[in-house]
Structure formats: structure tokens, C-alpha cells
Amino acid sequence: MMVMMTTMDHGANILGSERARPTRRIVLRGFCALAGGAALGAVAAPQTARATPEEKDAAIKQVTGGATVQKGRVHLDIPPLAENGNTVAMTVKVDSPMTAADYVKAIHVFNEKNPQPDVISFHLGPRAGKADISTRVRLADSQTVTAIAQMSDGTFWSDSADIIVTLAACTEDFIP
Amino acid sequence: MMSRALVHVPKTATQGGVIAIKTLISHPMETGYRHGDTGARIPRNIINRFTCTYNGEEVFRADLHPAVAANPYITFHTVATETGVLAFTWVADDGETHTELANITVD
Numbered sequence: 001m002m003v004m005m006t007t008m009d010h011g012a013n014i015l016g017s018e019r020a021r022p023t024r025r026i027v028l029r030g031f032c033a034l035a036g037g038a039a040l041g042a043v044a045a046p047q048t049a050r051a052t053p054e055e056k057d058a059a060i061k062q063v064t065g066g067a068t069v070q071k072g073r074v075h076l077d078i079p080p081l082a083e084n085g086n087t088v089a090m091t092v093k094v095d096s097p098m099t100a101a102d103y104v105k106a107i108h109v110f111n112e113k114n115p116q117p118d119v120i121s122f123h124l125g126p127r128a129g130k131a132d133i134s135t136r137v138r139l140a141d142s143q144t145v146t147a148i149a150q151m152s153d154g155t156f157w158s159d160s161a162d163i164i165v166t167l168a169a170c171t172e173d174f175i176p
Numbered sequence: 177m178m179s180r181a182l183v184h185v186p187k188t189a190t191q192g193g194v195i196a197i198k199t200l201i202s203h204p205m206e207t208g209y210r211h212g213d214t215g216a217r218i219p220r221n222i223i224n225r226f227t228c229t230y231n232g233e234e235v236f237r238a239d240l241h242p243a244v245a246a247n248p249y250i251t252f253h254t255v256a257t258e259t260g261v262l263a264f265t266w267v268a269d270d271g272e273t274h275t276e277l278a279n280i281t282v283d
Contacts, residue, residue, distance in 0.1 A: 087245040114243050115209050121239040122252070128236060129194035129255035135238075136245040138207075 050140065051117040056110045059117040060148055063108050064156045069148060074107075074159035076147040085139040085169035092122075094131035094149045094157070104131040106150040113141035114169075138169040179203065183264050185278040189256035197228065197236075198251045201266050201274060207242035223248055225267040231260035256282045 051059075060069065077091040094104045103126040109119040122133050131149070139145070142164045149157045179202040189195050201223065208220025220242065228236040235254045248266075264276045 111243060115207070116241055116243065118241040119243040120241060123237040123239075124252070125235070127230070127233075127255050127257070128253055130253040132253055134249075134251040136249050138243050138245050 050113055050115055051111065053112045053144075056112040056117040056146065059110055060108075060146065063121075063148060063150070067154070067156055069156040069158045071158060073157040074147050074149045076109075076145065076159040076161045078145055078161050078163050080162065081164045082139065082166065084167045085141070085165040086167075087136045088139050088163065088165070089134065090137050090145070091132070091134045092147045092149075093133075096131050096149075096151065098126055098129055098131060100126045101152070103152045104128070104149055105152055107131065107133065108148045108150070109137070110146045110148070111137075111139060111143055113143040114139065119145070139163060139165050140168050141165055181264070181266065181274055181276045183262075183276045183278050185262055185280055186256075187279070188281045188283065191256060191258070191282050193256050194253050195256050195280075196251060196253055197262070198249075199226070199228075199264055199276075200247060200249045202247050203266070203268065205240075205242065205244060205246045205248065209242065221269045223266045223268045225265075226250060227265050228252070228254070229263045229265075230254060231258065232263075256280060258282050 073095045075091075075093040075095075077093070078088060082088045090109070092107050092109065094107060096102060096104045098104065104124055106124070107122045109121070110117050111119050119137050120135060124131060124133075137145075142162075144160050144162050146158055146160045151157065181201040182199070184198040186195050203223050204221070205223065206218055206221045208218070210218045212218050222240060222242055222244070224240050226238040226240065226248070227234055236252050238250060240248060254262075259282045260280065262278045262280060264278070266274045
């Protein structure tokens with residue numbers, strides 16, 4: 001209590017003194033600028049550690065080699081709202097006869113807000129019988145998830161789904 | 177050896193029938209984006225590959241990234257072609273591998 005009183009007195013003295021006022025203001029301004037800069041840095045840093053929609057597109061392009069991706073044939077099932085981003089059930093189905101002549105070669109799943117745009121890739125063939133795969137993924141934020149299917153005839157098909165994530169997967173732990 | 181893995185494969189199937197396979201393995205799937213109590217970065221250690229072979233021939237493969245949830249659970253399908261063994265292999269970043277076998281009788 002005594003310490004508090006003295007510091008308060010000291011503060012009052014400084015405030016009371018005309019000469020001390022501008023100095024204190026300048027010093028405070030300096031601190032504010034520093035703190036603000038640090039806070040901005042802390043807020044901005046996780047953003048840089050995340051993938052962006054552009055990165056997702058780049059990752060998709062790497063898989064397709066620039067080929068056109070058509071909408072359809074792929075069915076990406078994820079819940080529209082996930083309470084926990086650490087485990088989100090995901091199912092991908094692709095319409096395909098899965099015969100030796102016409103089958104799904106691969107399915108790639110991408111996101112746009114995790115640190116990396118890749119989620120998982122499945123490689124299958126005519127022996128799969130059915131292109132119907134389920135797994136559980138991590139999602140760092142509400143976003144659009146995209147699944148791309150590569151067919152044996154070289155065409156690419158896609159489906160996207162929007163998801164709202166209430167509790168993000170380890171957002172606070174992103175590397176600055 | 178990695179921890180427990182569970183696979184579910186039907187014991188019997190009719191030839192040419194499509195069977196559902198469920199797999200689960202216990203693994204933390206450490207992303208490499210987390211920091212420990214001391215602030216040090218926890219190195220990445222995930223299962224990066226999962227393969228399923230049917231009598232030695234690969235029928236399914238998955239490339240996993242840190243965005244796959246801990247304790248990877250993967251379900252897929254395959255055609256029951258012949259009586260034999262399905263082998264499931266998980267490979268982690270640190271070189272650890274785990275293999276599970278399942279027998280299937282096809283008639």
C-alpha cells in the first residue's frame with residue numbers, strides 16, 4: 001500500500017510538473033508505438049503461417065498440371081459446421097464405373113486456411129471397386145475445402161464444400 | 177513399433193464383391209506447427225504414407241499431410257478377388273512403420 005501511495009504521488013508530481021509533461025507523453029507515445037507494433041506483429045504472424053486460397057490454387061495446379069478442372073462427379077461430404085476443427089469427418093465419393101478402362105486414379109483434398117494447402121491424397125485403381133473414402137481431418141479455420149479427382153482418361157473433376165469451424169485446430173500454436 | 181492399429185476387413189466375401197475396409201492407428205500426428213512448454217518447436221512427426229496390398233499387389237495408397245487428424249482413420253473399398261491376405265502399412269516421418277495383416281476368404 002505504501003509503495004502504491006508513493007508511486008501515485010510520484011505520478012501526480014510528474015503530471016503536475018509542466019516540464020515533465022511533454023517528456024512523459026513522448027515516452028508513452030514511444031511505448032505505445034512499440035507495443036502496437038509488437039501486437040500487430042503477433043496478430044499478423046499467424047496469418048503468414050497459413051495457406052491462402054492462392055496457395056490452394058497453386059497446389060491444385062501442381063496436381064493437375066494446368067489441366068482444366070470440371071465441376072461434378074466428385075461428392076465431398078463434410079459437415080457444414082464443425083465444433084472441433086481437430087477432427088472433422090470427411091467423405092469423398094466419385095462417380096465412376098471403376099473398370100479397367102475407366103477408373104479413378106487419385107483423389108486429392110486441399111484446404112486454404114491451414115499452414116499447408118495439402119490435406120490428403122488417395123491413390124486408387126480399378127481394384128478399388130468403389131471410389132468412396134472417409135477420413136478425419138484438421139481444419140484451422142472456417143473455409144472452403146476442395147477435392148479433386150483424377151480419372152484414368154486424364155480428366156480432373158472437383159467438388160468444394162464450405163465449413164464453419166467453431167474451435168480451430170491449434171490456431172494459437174502457429175509459428176510466427 | 178507404433179502403437180495399436182485396428183483394421184476391419186470382412187472375414188468372408190463373394191468373388192467380385194466390393195468390400196469396405198476400415199483402418200485406425202493411434203498416432204499423435206505431430207504437425208510441426210506446435211510449441212512445447214518451453215517454447216521450443218515440437219518437431220513434425222506424422223504418418224506420411226498408408227498402403228494396402230492385397231496378396232502383395234497394392235490396391236490403395238494414401239499420402240498424409242499434417243492436416244490429417246491425430247489417430248488417422250481411413251476407410252476405403254476394394255474388390256474381393258481371391259482368398260488371401262491384406263497387408264496394411266503405415267509409415268511415419270521418424271521411420272517407424274507398422275504393419276497389420278488381415279485374412280479374407282473369398283468364395
